[in-house]
Amino acid sequence: xxxxxxxxxxxxxxxxxxxxxxxxxxxxxxxxxxxxxxxxxxxxxxxxxxxxxxxxxxxxxxxxxxxxxxxxxxxxxxxxxxxxxxxxxxxxxxxxxxxxxxxxxxxxxxxxxxxxxxx
Numbered sequence: 001x002x003x004x005x006x007x008x009x010x011x012x013x014x015x016x017x018x019x020x021x022x023x024x025x026x027x028x029x030x031x032x033x034x035x036x037x038x039x040x041x042x043x044x045x046x047x048x049x050x051x052x053x054x055x056x057x058x059x060x061x062x063x064x065x066x067x068x069x070x071x072x073x074x075x076x077x078x079x080x081x082x083x084x085x086x087x088x089x090x091x092x093x094x095x096x097x098x099x100x101x102x103x104x105x106x107x108x109x110x111x112x113x114x115x116x117x118x119x
Contacts, residue, residue, distance in 0.1 A: 036062040044106060065108055074111030075104055 038060035041050045050059045077083045077100060084100065087093040104112065 036064050039063045044103065067108075072111055073107075073109045074113055075100075075109050076113045076115065078115040080115070 039062075040058040041061050042048070043050055051057055052059060084093075085096050087096055100112070104110075
C-alpha cells in the first residue's frame with residue numbers, strides 16, 4: 001500500500017510541526033520574554049557597521065545586554081591561522097594576548113579556547 005500526499009496535506013503537516021516545535025520550545029524555556037530594541041553592531045574602529053558575509057545586511061544586537069550566569073560565550077584562538085600576530089619577545093606576546101582580551105571584553109565573551117601546535 002502506497003501513501004500519497006498532496007501539497008496541501010504536506011503544508012498542513014509542516015504547519016502543525018512548526019506549531020508543536022514552538023510550543024515545546026516555549027514550554028521548556030526557562031527564560032521570560034523581554035522587550036528590547038535591535039541596534040546595528042559597529043566595527044571596533046568605528047569605521048562602519050559589521051555586515052553578514054557577502055551582503056550589505058547589518059548585524060544587529062539587542063540594545064540592552066543581560067548577563068546570564070550560565071552562558072558560554074567564547075572565541076577560538078589559534079596560533080596556526082594568524083589569530084595571534086607574530087611576536088619576538090614575551091612582552092610582545094603578552095601585549096597581543098591582552099589585545100585579544102580587550103576585544104573579547106568588547107563583545108562580552110567570557111571564554112577563550114586557545115589552540116596551538118608544536119612544530
